[in-house]
Amino acid sequence: MKEDLKILQIIFKNARSKRQKCLICDENSINSHLLQKNGILNLISSKNHITQIKGNDFFKAEKDGIIGIKSVGINNAMSYPLFCNYHDTNVFAPIEKEEHNLDLYTNQLLFSYRSLCAELRKKMINVDIFERIKNSRQFATNTSLIEMAKSQIEANSMGIQDLNWYRNIMELEINSSHNSQDFIFQKIDFDFIPVSASASYSPINPEEHTFEVLKNPENILNYIFINFIPQKDKLTLILGYHRLKKDNWILEYISSWKKLSKSEFKTKLTDLFATKIETWAISPEYWNELKPENIKAFKDYWNDNANNLRITQSVDFNLFE
Numbered sequence: 424m425k426e427d428l429k430i431l432q433i434i435f436k437n438a439r440s441k442r443q444k445c446l447i448c449d450e451n452s453i454n455s456h457l458l459q460k461n462g463i464l465n466l467i468s469s470k471n472h473i474t475q476i477k478g479n480d481f482f483k484a485e486k487d488g489i490i491g492i493k494s495v496g497i498n499n500a501m502s503y504p505l506f507c508n509y510h511d512t513n514v515f516a517p518i519e520k521e522e523h524n525l526d527l528y529t530n531q532l533l534f535s536y537r538s539l540c541a542e543l544r545k546k547m548i549n550v551d552i553f554e555r556i557k558n559s560r561q562f563a564t565n566t567s568l569i570e571m572a573k574s575q576i577e578a579n580s581m582g583i584q585d586l587n588w589y590r591n592i593m594e595l596e597i598n599s600s601h602n603s604q605d606f607i608f609q610k611i612d613f614d615f616i617p618v619s620a621s622a623s624y625s626p627i628n629p630e631e632h633t634f635e636v637l638k639n640p641e642n643i644l645n646y647i648f649i650n651f652i653p654q655k656d657k658l659t660l661i662l663g664y665h666r667l668k669k670d671n672w673i674l675e676y677i678s679s680w681k682k683l684s685k686s687e688f689k690t691k692l693t694d695l696f697a698t699k700i701e702t703w704a705i706s707p708e709y710w711n712e713l714k715p716e717n718i719k720a721f722k723d724y725w726n727d728n729a730n731n732l733r734i735t736q737s738v739d740f741n742l743f744e
């Protein structure tokens with residue numbers, strides 16, 4: 424048992440620290456920031472750190488719970504090995520400027536493209552992890568673990584296939600090889616709260632998404648792209664989807680962010696962070712001001728529901744009240 428955990432730990436570490444290629448070319452990737460340091464993350468940092476929510480590996484989860492709350496240096500915050508230095512600098516130049524215009528379609532697309540690429544990379548690393556587990560001599564006789572690894576490989580590969588569908592269309596638009604605008608974005612401004620988020624989310628409806636439906640490669644799941652971008656005097660939310668990949672849930676979810684009172688907004692933010700996405704960050708000072716009982720409720724919810732992807736989830740606490 425102890426040996427098993429040790430091997431799993433090594434597998435996770437090796438897969439996560441492995442050098443990755445740029446998602447666009449064959450060069451090695453650097454650590455790409457989902458949200459830039461200057462002009463965005465520095466607005467919610469203190470002493471060059473921000474507090475980030477990260478899932479713990481399952482061997483660590485036994486001891487510390489599934490969710491890890493970590494203070495991260497701003498240079499490593501909200502970053503993944505996505506692109507080489509050239510592509511990271513050039514593709515995203517329009518939104519890396521201090522004065523980025525969040526009303527521009529191209530800029531809204533770039534934020535969404537980067538969050539999609541991070542989700543893609545996470546799924547690629549997951550496939551690598553579970554391939555290593557499946558092929559490890561250590562687990563050759565552990566049938567249940569091997570079966571789990573196989574179904575993880577299958578699920579993550581299906582996700583990769585879906586994400587690549589969006590990625591190809593986004594890249595065509597970013598390269599301006601055609602002038603269509605296939606994505607619909609909504610920009611909504613809120614009073615400033617020191618949080619940020621950048622994620623892609625696929626709403627799973629248990630009634631509609633049976634295993635057969637999920638397994639069929641013809642079915643590209645609907646995705647929604649979510650970016651919370653702190654500005655000097657406000658917090659801007661950009662929500663987006665592909666015009667052919669929408670459903671009632673997505674449309675209603677987007678309009679549900681409009682015309683909220685302050686406390687309704689905080690409840691919705693809690694729901695987003697607790698039930699839908701995991702790539703978000705918060706200012707360390709603001710995190711320390713949150714009520715301990717709310718933080719506990721948040722952590723408990725995560726520990727019970729980390730693998731629950733269903734849209735039917737709802738939370739009965741407000742992390743920010």
Ligand SMILES: [Zn+2]
Nearest residue numbers: 445448507510
């Ligand atoms: Zn590159």
